[in-house]
Amino acid sequence: MRLSTALVWASAALPGAVAWGSLGHITVAYVASSFVAPRTESYLQGLLRNDTGDYLANIATWADSVRYTKWGRFSGIFHFIDAKDSPPANCSVDLERDCKAGGCVVTAIQNYTRRAMDTAGLADWERAQAAKFVVHFLGDIHQPLHTEDVARGGNGIHVLFDGREWNLHHVWDSSIAEKLVGSRRRRIYEDALRWATELAGQIRAGKYRAESKAWLEGMDLEDPIASALLWARECNAYVCSHVFPEGPSQIAGQELGGDYYEKAAPVIELQVARAGFRLAAWLDLMVAGIDATETGDEL
Numbered sequence: 001m002r003l004s005t006a007l008v009w010a011s012a013a014l015p016g017a018v019a020w021g022s023l024g025h026i027t028v029a030y031v032a033s034s035f036v037a038p039r040t041e042s043y044l045q046g047l048l049r050n051d052t053g054d055y056l057a058n059i060a061t062w063a064d065s066v067r068y069t070k071w072g073r074f075s076g077i078f079h080f081i082d083a084k085d086s087p088p089a090n091c092s093v094d095l096e097r098d099c100k101a102g103g104c105v106v107t108a109i110q111n112y113t114r115r116a117m118d119t120a121g122l123a124d125w126e127r128a129q130a131a132k133f134v135v136h137f138l139g140d141i142h143q144p145l146h147t148e149d150v151a152r153g154g155n156g157i158h159v160l161f162d163g164r165e166w167n168l169h170h171v172w173d174s175s176i177a178e179k180l181v182g183s184r185r186r187r188i189y190e191d192a193l194r195w196a197t198e199l200a201g202q203i204r205a206g207k208y209r210a211e212s213k214a215w216l217e218g219m220d221l222e223d224p225i226a227s228a229l230l231w232a233r234e235c236n237a238y239v240c241s242h243v244f245p246e247g248p249s250q251i252a253g254q255e256l257g258g259d260y261y262e263k264a265a266p267v268i269e270l271q272v273a274r275a276g277f278r279l280a281a282w283l284d285l286m287v288a289g290i291d292a293t294e295t296g297d298e299l
């Protein structure tokens with residue numbers, strides 16, 4: 001299958017595994033696909049040239065597959081914002097302090113949202129590329145260690161997870177989600193779809209039903225920076241409460257597959273659900289904005 005070949009290639013090209021794991025990204029995409037308006041679905045299926053139900057899942061990890069290529073190197077810093085806060089006492093995200101001069105995930109969400117909508121200025125292939133970045137970066141901004149500077153988002157901290165050695169970033173990108181879902185690497189799309197179906201059910205009629213209404217508060221397509229900062233700050237708070245509850249110096253060498261996992265798993269689940277639900281709403285706003293421009297209405 002072309003897709004799994006592409007995935008194997010992509011993970012082989014990522015020795016340090018600095019990506020919010022593929023399982024997380026693909027699940028976020030499937031959750032979003034189940035909430036977007038029919039018009040959004042058909043519009044994006046056209047733009048992304050994929051008329052299957054997997055049109056978002058299919059491109060969710062594309063940004064990770066290009067970031068280590070010569071062409072895509074510029075986009076590496078767009079996957080995170082390195083909050084120079086001081087967990088566990090004080091977590092915070094400050095755009096001036098934390099976003100690099102070349103950009104960060106917050107400014108990238110603004111840039112690629114605008115580019116995806118720029119029907120007058122950009123070619124369809126450029127807007128398709130921008131949409132792929134948006135789908136990916138809304139996932140990244142919901143992973144706590146993509147909003148933290150300590151040890152390069154935990155990449156420099158060695159820990160154990162069920163007896164295996166990993167760095168802390170990888171544990172939050174992949175290990176926790178994979179254990180929660182019981183995922184098998186070769187069946188990542190099936191596992192992601194199964195998990196997304198479960199999360200969408202929890203949003204519609206389960207444990208997230210009440211709170212999910214508030215997930216869209218503060219979302220403003222006219223101000224993507226403010227919107228993305230809200231998501232980044234909410235996410236970064238988990239760095240203090242769940243990633244480094246006893247401080248960064250206490251975690252090195254610890255086994256995280258037990259009690260730590262039990263507390264972290266609900267956070268991962270909630271963050272994936274939020275990311276997917278917000279992505280759907282964001283894409284709906286984008287497509288409505290494009291339609292309004294095309295028909296000459298005010299945005």
Ligand SMILES: *[C@@H]1O[C@H](CO)[C@@H](O)[C@H](O)[C@H]1NC(C)=O
Nearest residue numbers: 003049050052054055057058
């Ligand atoms: C659409 O996505 C599916 C699932 O990811 C994939 O198998 C298929 O090849 C894609 N189609 C096109 C035309 O890219």
Ligand SMILES: *[C@@H]1O[C@H](CO)[C@@H](O)[C@H](O)[C@H]1NC(C)=O
Nearest residue numbers: 084085086089090091092094
């Ligand atoms: C926490 O960080 C913020 C932002 O840097 C700062 O304004 C505040 O004084 C800090 N609070 C504590 C208790 O360190």
Ligand SMILES: *[C@@H]1O[C@H](CO)[C@@H](O)[C@H](O)[C@H]1NC(C)=O
Nearest residue numbers: 074102103107108111112115
């Ligand atoms: C916006 O996206 C374009 C196209 O990928 C890129 O060249 C540019 O550096 C980006 N600008 C910002 C501020 O992220």
Ligand SMILES: [Zn+2]
Nearest residue numbers: 019020079140
């Ligand atoms: Zn990423």
